[in-house]
Amino acid sequence: MSETLRNSVKTLVKETFEGPPVPVKGSWFTNSEPNSGIFGVLEGISCDQASMSVHGTTLAAHTDHVRYHMWGTNEFLKKRKQPEMDWEKSWAIHSVDEQKWNRIQEGLRSEYLTLLESIDTIEWNEQLAIEALSSLAHSAYHLGAIRQMLKVVKV
Structure with a gap:
């Protein structure tokens, strides 16, 4: 992957999770305010709010998914093969206490940092690039879903 493309992917992944860079000079697809990414949007959400059912799912479930x-x-970027995954289980969280809610958020941050590191260090090929870009698209989709759920949760 060219350095230009690598940096572009990192910019969009960072915007998905951190929001646009500060000072904000606009964004590519999130709101232009600081903290418009997943981490900022979830900041200050209590475990009770994260456990509130919205159309059959919770913020905790979305975040852990x-x-x-x-x-x-x-795992795919590291081992070059798809790990066995249980997608239904990834939606199984219906309620969390403060400790579990913090662990979910810390786990997400850890996976995010691992992805950023991988973007800089792996030898890219088409299959790995598609995997990384699909993760970006998937995360951006859930950022939108989380933002919509917050309209109900923060009433």
Whole structure:
């Protein structure tokens, strides 16, 4: 992967999770305010709010599902083969206490940092690039879903 493309992918992954760079000079697809990425959007969400059912799912489940998908991406990038994944289980979280909610968020941050490191260090081929870009698209989709759920949770 060219250095230009590598940096572009990192920029979009960072925007998905961290929001646009500060000072904000606009964004590529998130809101232009600081903390518009997944981490900022989830900041200050209590375990009770994360456990509130919205159309049959929770913020905790969405967050852990993104973490799980990103773990799968990181495993694929590292081992060059798809890990066995249980997608239904990735949606199984219905309620969390503060400790579990913090662990989910910390796990997501850890997988995010691993992905950023991989973007810089792996030998790219088409299959690995597609895997990384699909993780970006998947995470951006869930950022939108989480933002919509917050309209109900933060009432």
